[in-house]
Amino acid sequence: MNNLFKGKVVIVTGASSGIGEAISREFARNGSKVVLAARSEEKLSQIVNEIKADKCDATFIKTDVSIESDCKRLIEKTVEKYGGINILINNAGVSMRASFLDVDLKVLHRLMDVNFWGTVYCTKYALPYLVERKGSLVGVSSVAGFHGLPGRTGYSASKFAMHGFLETIRIENLKKGLHVMIIAPGFTSTEIRKHALTENGLEQGESPRDERKLMSPGYVAKWVLKGIRKKKRNKLLTWDGRLTALFQRIVPEFVDRVYYHEMSKEPKSPIK
Numbered sequence: 001m002n003n004l005f006k007g008k009v010v011i012v013t014g015a016s017s018g019i020g021e022a023i024s025r026e027f028a029r030n031g032s033k034v035v036l037a038a039r040s041e042e043k044l045s046q047i048v049n050e051i052k053a054d055k056c057d058a059t060f061i062k063t064d065v066s067i068e069s070d071c072k073r074l075i076e077k078t079v080e081k082y083g084g085i086n087i088l089i090n091n092a093g094v095s096m097r098a099s100f101l102d103v104d105l106k107v108l109h110r111l112m113d114v115n116f117w118g119t120v121y122c123t124k125y126a127l128p129y130l131v132e133r134k135g136s137l138v139g140v141s142s143v144a145g146f147h148g149l150p151g152r153t154g155y156s157a158s159k160f161a162m163h164g165f166l167e168t169i170r171i172e173n174l175k176k177g178l179h180v181m182i183i184a185p186g187f188t189s190t191e192i193r194k195h196a197l198t199e200n201g202l203e204q205g206e207s208p209r210d211e212r213k214l215m216s217p218g219y220v221a222k223w224v225l226k227g228i229r230k231k232k233r234n235k236l237l238t239w240d241g242r243l244t245a246l247f248q249r250i251v252p253e254f255v256d257r258v259y260y261h262e263m264s265k266e267p268k269s270p271i272k
Helices: 018-029 041-053 068-082 105-132 153-172 217-229 239-250 252-264
Strands: 009-013 033-038 057-062 087-090 136-140 179-184 234-236
Touching: 009 018, 009 068, 009 105, 018 033, 018 041, 018 057, 018 087, 018 217, 033 041, 033 068, 041 057, 057 068, 068 105, 087 105, 105 136, 105 153, 136 153, 136 217, 153 179, 179 217, 234 239, 239 252
Parallel strands: 009 033, 009 087, 033 057, 087 136, 136 179, 179 234
Antiparallel strands: none
């Protein structure tokens, strides 16, 4: 057990699979009281039962983060059960894969509703409790929030928006002891690419990448806890991401070409 997280109340959105599930399990193993939030009640129930079987404390609240009232209820129910909130992990997210020329704008609306507004809604109602306990507010992002990714206009836009929002929250609460962290994993082996939306809003159904070679959710989860422990500001988990953040300020045209080349190599790439 890590005493820093023992007894802390943690909310994790997008907790029914992938990175969110791994983060939830990692906090539970470290003695936290974990509230899992996602749309799939069946998956959440199964995960919580498994966590409880290991004598850890967890509960779930069915939540669609794109709905403000759901997010408000998530916070209220958590405070009602545990008396406050120490850590909020804004992890819920959806991706896309289509050129902007072809994409239906409803796809971009969907990504903003989940990735950006989901973060805004949950943060709005959790913030007073996080400030009260000098807690941590975390956004799980991507290199797409530091530099635009071709074929992912809505995804990049939503992550850039998340960054601007969280950075402003950090500054506004500079003297209140609130910790705000943006963490950007590399490509991680999750279901997000299978569920990524195509130009007409349908899920693409298969990943364009070799999932066996990607970062594991468990690895990301450990870095989330480590980042909170060390009060990190921004944490990019890959050298590719760090170099992107650096080079975009020095040679942005070069970064543009690198990402164009990389994304155009994907199977059935929308980038020609």
